[in-house]
Amino acid sequence: MTMSHTGGRRKPPTIHDVAREAGVSRGTVSRVLNGGHYVSPAAQEAVNAAIRKTGYVVNRHARSLITGRSDSVGFLLTEPQERFFEDPNFNVLLRGCTQALAAHDIPLLLMLAGTEDERRRITRYITAGHVDGVLLVSSHSGDPVAEELREAGVPLVACGKPIGLGSKVSYVAADDRDGARDMVRHLLSLGRRRIGVVTGPLDTPGGVERLAGYREVLAEAGIAADERLVVSGDYSRASGEAGAERLLAQAPDMDAVFVASDLMAQGVLAALHRAGRRVPEDIAVGGFDDSPAATAAAPALTTIRQPWDRISNEMVRVLLAQIGGEDPAAVILPTELVRRDST
Amino acid sequence: MTMSHTGGRRKPPTIHDVAREAGVSRGTVSRVLNGGHYVSPAAQEAVNAAIRKTGYVVNRHARSLITGRSDSVGFLLTEPQERFFEDPNFNVLLRGCTQALAAHDIPLLLMLAGTEDERRRITRYITAGHVDGVLLVSSHSGDPVAEELREAGVPLVACGKPIGLGSKVSYVAADDRDGARDMVRHLLSLGRRRIGVVTGPLDTPGGVERLAGYREVLAEAGIAADERLVVSGDYSRASGEAGAERLLAQAPDMDAVFVASDLMAQGVLAALHRAGRRVPEDIAVGGFDDSPAATAAAPALTTIRQPWDRISNEMVRVLLAQIGGEDPAAVILPTELVRRDST
DNA sequence: CATGCTTCTGTGAGCGTTCACAGTAGAGAA
DNA sequence: TTCTCTACTGTGAACGCTCACAGAAGCATG
Numbered sequence: 001m002t003m004s005h006t007g008g009r010r011k012p013p014t015i016h017d018v019a020r021e022a023g024v025s026r027g028t029v030s031r032v033l034n035g036g037h038y039v040s041p042a043a044q045e046a047v048n049a050a051i052r053k054t055g056y057v058v059n060r061h062a063r064s065l066i067t068g069r070s071d072s073v074g075f076l077l078t079e080p081q082e083r084f085f086e087d088p089n090f091n092v093l094l095r096g097c098t099q100a101l102a103a104h105d106i107p108l109l110l111m112l113a114g115t116e117d118e119r120r121r122i123t124r125y126i127t128a129g130h131v132d133g134v135l136l137v138s139s140h141s142g143d144p145v146a147e148e149l150r151e152a153g154v155p156l157v158a159c160g161k162p163i164g165l166g167s168k169v170s171y172v173a174a175d176d177r178d179g180a181r182d183m184v185r186h187l188l189s190l191g192r193r194r195i196g197v198v199t200g201p202l203d204t205p206g207g208v209e210r211l212a213g214y215r216e217v218l219a220e221a222g223i224a225a226d227e228r229l230v231v232s233g234d235y236s237r238a239s240g241e242a243g244a245e246r247l248l249a250q251a252p253d254m255d256a257v258f259v260a261s262d263l264m265a266q267g268v269l270a271a272l273h274r275a276g277r278r279v280p281e282d283i284a285v286g287g288f289d290d291s292p293a294a295t296a297a298a299p300a301l302t303t304i305r306q307p308w309d310r311i312s313n314e315m316v317r318v319l320l321a322q323i324g325g326e327d328p329a330a331v332i333l334p335t336e337l338v339r340r341d342s343t
Numbered sequence: 344m345t346m347s348h349t350g351g352r353r354k355p356p357t358i359h360d361v362a363r364e365a366g367v368s369r370g371t372v373s374r375v376l377n378g379g380h381y382v383s384p385a386a387q388e389a390v391n392a393a394i395r396k397t398g399y400v401v402n403r404h405a406r407s408l409i410t411g412r413s414d415s416v417g418f419l420l421t422e423p424q425e426r427f428f429e430d431p432n433f434n435v436l437l438r439g440c441t442q443a444l445a446a447h448d449i450p451l452l453l454m455l456a457g458t459e460d461e462r463r464r465i466t467r468y469i470t471a472g473h474v475d476g477v478l479l480v481s482s483h484s485g486d487p488v489a490e491e492l493r494e495a496g497v498p499l500v501a502c503g504k505p506i507g508l509g510s511k512v513s514y515v516a517a518d519d520r521d522g523a524r525d526m527v528r529h530l531l532s533l534g535r536r537r538i539g540v541v542t543g544p545l546d547t548p549g550g551v552e553r554l555a556g557y558r559e560v561l562a563e564a565g566i567a568a569d570e571r572l573v574v575s576g577d578y579s580r581a582s583g584e585a586g587a588e589r590l591l592a593q594a595p596d597m598d599a600v601f602v603a604s605d606l607m608a609q610g611v612l613a614a615l616h617r618a619g620r621r622v623p624e625d626i627a628v629g630g631f632d633d634s635p636a637a638t639a640a641a642p643a644l645t646t647i648r649q650p651w652d653r654i655s656n657e658m659v660r661v662l663l664a665q666i667g668g669e670d671p672a673a674v675i676l677p678t679e680l681v682r683r684d685s686t
Numbered sequence: 687c688a689t690g691c692t693t694c695t696g697t698g699a700g701c702g703t704t705c706a707c708a709g710t711a712g713a714g715a716a
Numbered sequence: 717t718t719c720t721c722t723a724c725t726g727t728g729a730a731c732g733c734t735c736a737c738a739g740a741a742g743c744a745t746g
Contacts, residue, residue: 012471014732025696030734038694057471061407062732066701070404075453091434098455105464107452107473110418112441121448128355128400130450237639270641296580298613357702368726373704381724405702408731 013054022050033058073101073319074109074131076122078138078145088263088291089308090137093159096312097135104320108135119145127152133319135159155322157315161205161330170328172314176206179304179335180213183258183286186302186337188221192256192284196229198243198268200260207232210260210288229254233264240267248275255283256343262287262294265301269342284343299341307333356397365393376401416444416662417452417474419465421481421488431606431634432651433480436502439655440478447663451478462488470495476662478502498665500658504548504673513671515657519549522647522678523556526601526629529645529680531564535599535627539572541586541611543603550575553603553631572597576607583610591618599627599686605636608644612685627686642684650676 019029024043031039032047039047050056064070075097098108109131113119123145126134133155136146149156150169158171187195197214200207215225228250233239240259244267247254259265265287269279277283279299287294290305314331322328362372367386374382375390382390393399407413418440441451452474456462466488469477476498479489492499493512501514530538540557543550558568571593576582583602587610590597602608608630612622620626622642630637633648657674665671 015734016732026733027696027735028694031695034734040694043695057467059408059471059732060473061404061413062701063734064404064701065402065408065703065732066734068701072452094453095455098453102455102461102464107454107468109415109450110437110441110453111450112438112445118445121445124400125450128402130403266639273641296609298616358704359702369703370705370726371724374725377704383724386725402702405731406704408702408733409704411731 012059013056014059015056017054018047018050018056021054022046068129069323070130070132071105072107072109072131073323074111074126074134076111076113076126076134076136076138076145078113078119078136078143088293089289089306092291092308093137093312096309097316100313100316104316106320113145123148126154133157133323135315135319136162138162155319157319157322159311159315161209163203163205163208168328170318170322170330172311172318172331172333173205174306174311174335175332176209176335177213177216179288179306179337180210180258180260181217182335182337183288183302183304184214184217186339186343187256187258187284187286188217190256190284190343193223194229194251194253194255195223196247196251196254196257197231198240198247198257198259198264199230199232200264201234202232206235206260206288210258214258226251233260233267235261235264237263237267240264241271242267244268244271245275248272248277256286257283258286258288260288262289262291262297262301262303265303265342266293266297269297269299269301280341280343286343290338294338294340297342302340302343303338305336305338307335355402356399357402358399360397361390361393361399364397365389411472412666413473413475414448415450415452415474416666417454417469417477419454419456419469419477419479419481419488421456421462421479421486431636432632432649435634435651436480436655439652440659443656443659447659449663456488466491469497476500476666478658478662479505481505498662500662500665502654502658504552506546506548506551511671513661513665513673515654515661515674515676516548517649517654517678518675519552519678520556520559522631522649522680523553523601523603524560525678525680526631526645526647527557527560529682529686530599530601530627530629531560533599533627533686536566537572537594537596537598538566539590539594539597539600540574541583541590541600541602541607542573542575543607544577545575549578549603549631553601557601569594576603576610578604578607580606580610583607584614585610587611587614588618591615591620597626599629601629601631603631605630605632605634605640605644605646608646608685609636609640612640612642612644623684623686629686633681637681637683640685645683645686646681648679648681650678 015026015029019026023046028039028043029047031037032044036044060071075094101108111122113122126149134149136156136158138146146162156169158169160173161171162169184195197211199211202208218225231243231246233243247257257268259268265285268285272279272283279285287301287303290303294301294303310333318329318331358369358372362369367390371382371386372390374380375387379387403414418437444451454465456465469492477492479499479501481489489505499512501512503516504514505512527538540554542554545551574586574589576586590600600611602611608628611628615622615626622628630644630646633646637644637646653676661672661674
């Protein structure tokens with residue numbers, strides 16, 4: 001048995017040590033730790049001093065054992081992970097959630113459920129009560145994990161409206177349809193009339209809603225629908241590239257294209273460049289997300305900003321409320337058109 | 344008190360329930376749970392059946408309370424976070440670590456320590472034993488968190504060799520110097536002689552080592568050092584752009600540039616494009632990382648691949664070994680030149 | 687004076703596990 | 717037989733905390 005020579009972790013002080021130091025009982029220390037109700041100012045002061053002196057930090061395992069809560073939440077990714085990790089939005093969301101939770105002193109457990117095996121393992125882990133709630137990042141319909149968690153009564157907040165999960169699950173989303181409407185109206189206002197669209201996957205809310213907004217505005221403007229102007233991607237850069245090529249082939253007279261994500265829009269720009277079309281002179285390009293990809297693109301993308309900081313904050317707020325016993329809630333946040341050089 | 348109508352979390356089965364179901368004692372169940380030594384095949388079988396039947400999952404809080412281990416590790420980011428979250432490498436690393444840990448059934452806690460306050464909070468959290476060890480992503484020297492953790496004897500593995508942390512801390516890194524040497528030799532082999540460099544921050548190992556490799560190879564080739572060909576960036580895209588502008592101003596006859604990260608190289612490409620220099624005809628550009636940014640760039644970047652999957656695996660392996668009582672270790676992994684269109 | 691209420695404090699029990707220890711049974715050796 | 721050794725099993729005692737409860741003290745009210 002070798003003892004580390006660099007420090008060595010000695011036994012941390014317990015609530016007993018603090019109580020002894022402060023000259024009070026365990027109960028009083030515990031009360032101070034949990035809000036300080038029914039504690040005299042003198043005792044309050046003595047306990048706080050003792051905590052500072054001993055360097056006491058509550059043992060969360062002991063606390064969780066008795067309270068049944070774990071005081072931690074999971075951040076669950078059920079998609080094939082490459083896509084999310086490629087997507088800069090994901091970063092912003094993860095960072096925002098971590099920070100919002102840190103403000104409540106709640107650690108975030110990152111969980112990836114890509115394969116069937118992992119799915120099972122993680123579902124068991126969660127339903128066993130190892131986290132109090134789950135922030136879910138999975139937009140595809142028919143996600144078995146989400147369904148299982150919902151049935152098990154685990155507090156759950158999805159990012160984006162989950163398709164096919166009934167209405168009993170909380171979610172926070174940007175107003176996809178409204179954002180799409182803004183972008184298409186913007187393109188119309190520039191005099192464009194042959195406006196194409198590269199949608200997201202049509203089993204995701206972003207895919208469906210943004211397409212719906214596009215169709216609505218064109219219909220309202222009295223422009224006949226033309227299915228040659230509509231193609232679908234999967235939010236990846238490569239799919240944007242492929243989509244643009246298909247659009248150019250099907251509708252060579254296209255003078256604008258609304259792309260349902262900035263990353264796909266990067267691909268679109270690349271394809272247009274290769275095809276010798278100038279942006280925005282020949283074809284205006286509008287993205288969606290306002291991710292770092294938007295400013296990294298050349299030309300910088302006009303896009304629809306999703307309020308990611310607000311989204312992550314709201315997800316955490318709604319989740320904590322639900323853990324606290326409140327009913328599920330849906331939050332829809334407004335988007336904003338950001339004009340840059342691509343339109 | 345409202346009971347959720349959608350499932351409701353009922354009290355999970357305990358080791359007692361399993362023991363009763365299997366007709367054995369708690370002790371036997373516990374032994375099965377922990378490797379099954381000194382358990383008869385019959386009991387083994389009965390316990391496993393009972394676990395399946397009851398859906399038992401061990402309560403980690405109770406276990407941690409007595410073992411003193413938490414069976415979780417932290418992933419700690421001490422930098423101003425924007426940079427890391429902007430950097431695609433970070434994603435790959437985070438994903439790799441999460442997966443490698445999942446294979447050991449160990450959850451990963453994501454921790455961000457950007458501000459001074461967060462730093463204090465997190466240090467307390469960690470030293471209180473809430474995680475068994477820490478995967479540290481912070482390359483700058485003089486990081487107070489890293490130093491405190493090291494002194495507190497918390498098992499720690501850094502990504503990249505930490506500067507100024509003594510030699511007693513484990514780390515896993517790609518062979519920065521060797522990678523840089525490969526790239527510069529490659530540029531030389533193309534006949535380039537006026538080779539510039541955009542380094543990383545010079546208080547990071549990647550900044551120092553890659554520059555050292557560059558200087559070594561040029562010296563070996565008998566090319567005199569020219570400080571007009573050396574500028575520093577901070578790994579951000581914008582700093583690459585600024586760096587390239589400075590290089591073009593200081594050394595207009597530059598015919599190649601080695602950039603210490605792909606993200607900076609993207610910026611370099613943008614600046615060169617604006618300046619009307621063709622890549623690779625006029626100026627060859629070599630990156631470092633082989634991150635998604637490399638293939639996203641136009642033209643696709645020739646770069647040095649860092650073996651991120653191996654790095655994350657090794658970080659986890661070394662950390663677990665250290666938690667298990669082994670001494671700190673340093674692991675250096677080879678890099679690989681990936682030739683694309685920018686050279 | 688008794689009674690009740692409010693504010694505060696200490697104590698015992700117990701959360702679900704693991705660990706140390708004390709057994710038991712059976713086999714083999716003296 | 718008796719003893720030892722091995723393989724296995726059960727039990728009490730923790731781990732550090734919160735919770736329920738019992739009480740004490742102070743003060744107003746009947």
